[in-house]
Amino acid sequence: MSGSAQKDLQSGGHVLAAVDSSVYTGSVGHYAAWAATRLGAPLEYIHVLDRHPETAPRLDHSGSLDLGVKSKLLEELAEMDETRSRLAQQRGRLLMRQLDALAREQHGLEAITTLRNGALVDTLVELEDRVRLFVIGKRGEHADFAKGHLGSQLERVARAVHRPLLVASRSFQDIQRVLIAFDDSPTSRKGVEMVADSPLCAGLAIDVVTVGADSEAHRGAQAWALERLAGAGLQASARILPGNADEVIAREVEQGGVDLLVMGAYGHSRIRRLIVGSTTTTLLRTCRVPVLLLR
Numbered sequence: 001m002s003g004s005a006q007k008d009l010q011s012g013g014h015v016l017a018a019v020d021s022s023v024y025t026g027s028v029g030h031y032a033a034w035a036a037t038r039l040g041a042p043l044e045y046i047h048v049l050d051r052h053p054e055t056a057p058r059l060d061h062s063g064s065l066d067l068g069v070k071s072k073l074l075e076e077l078a079e080m081d082e083t084r085s086r087l088a089q090q091r092g093r094l095l096m097r098q099l100d101a102l103a104r105e106q107h108g109l110e111a112i113t114t115l116r117n118g119a120l121v122d123t124l125v126e127l128e129d130r131v132r133l134f135v136i137g138k139r140g141e142h143a144d145f146a147k148g149h150l151g152s153q154l155e156r157v158a159r160a161v162h163r164p165l166l167v168a169s170r171s172f173q174d175i176q177r178v179l180i181a182f183d184d185s186p187t188s189r190k191g192v193e194m195v196a197d198s199p200l201c202a203g204l205a206i207d208v209v210t211v212g213a214d215s216e217a218h219r220g221a222q223a224w225a226l227e228r229l230a231g232a233g234l235q236a237s238a239r240i241l242p243g244n245a246d247e248v249i250a251r252e253v254e255q256g257g258v259d260l261l262v263m264g265a266y267g268h269s270r271i272r273r274l275i276v277g278s279t280t281t282t283l284l285r286t287c288r289v290p291v292l293l294l295r
Contacts, residue, residue: 196228
C-alpha cells in the first residue's frame, strides 16, 4: 500500500462502488454503503456500459453481397446496435434506481449514481484521484461460477488502481471481526497503520495473524502491531501459526468468525502476492467474506 492510499482511507474522497447486474450487486451496494457510513465519505455507485469481452466479434460477409443487400444489412446491424445500446442504458438506469433505494432505505445515505460509457478499468483509473475506497464484487455478471473462477474485471482492476480495494463477497453481513494477514513486510505494516488510523475499523475486534515459525522476529513484529493498534484504542490479539499461508488464513477466516480479511496487494513475499501468486488468488476465491486489499 502506498502512502497516498493509506491517506485516502483517513481523509477526503468518495467510496466508489463499481456495479453490474451480477448476483454480487446487492452485496457490493451494502458493503459500499457500510464503508461510506463508517468513513463519513460520499457514496457513489457507477455502472460502466462496455462491450463485454465474451461478445463474439461480428463477421463481415458483406463483401460477397450485391450493393442493395449490403446496404440493407448494414442498416439492420446499425438498428440492432442502437437497440442494444438503448436497452443497456435502460437497464443501467434501473440498476442505479435500485441501488439508490438500497442506500437510502437501508443505510440512510444519499448516493451519487453514475452511468458511463467505456471500459471499466480505464474509467476507474480516470476517477481514482477523487476516490478514497473502491468497492467491487468478487465476480461479475459474466464470470464462470461453475468453475469458481475470479472475475476477469476484478483481476484487471486490482492490478490497475492504487487506492484500497474492498472485494465484496456474495452476501452481505455486518462486520464485527477483522483478520489482518501480517508478514511484517513494509506493506503489511502500513496496513496495520491504516487499520489503526482509519475509522473504517474503529470499534471492531482485530486479529493479527502471521503464518510461519514462532521466532523472535515474528514475536517482535506482532508486539509492534498490537502496540500500534492498542494506541488507537482498538481491541486486538495476535497469533503466529505454522503451515501454508493460504490454507492457514482460509481456515482462520472460516473457523474464527471473521467478517473481513485485510491483506496486502502485490509484493514479493508469499502472503502478499495478488492474482499473480497462488496465495491471494486462493484466498479471494475461497474465503466467503469480503477482502480489503491494500498497497
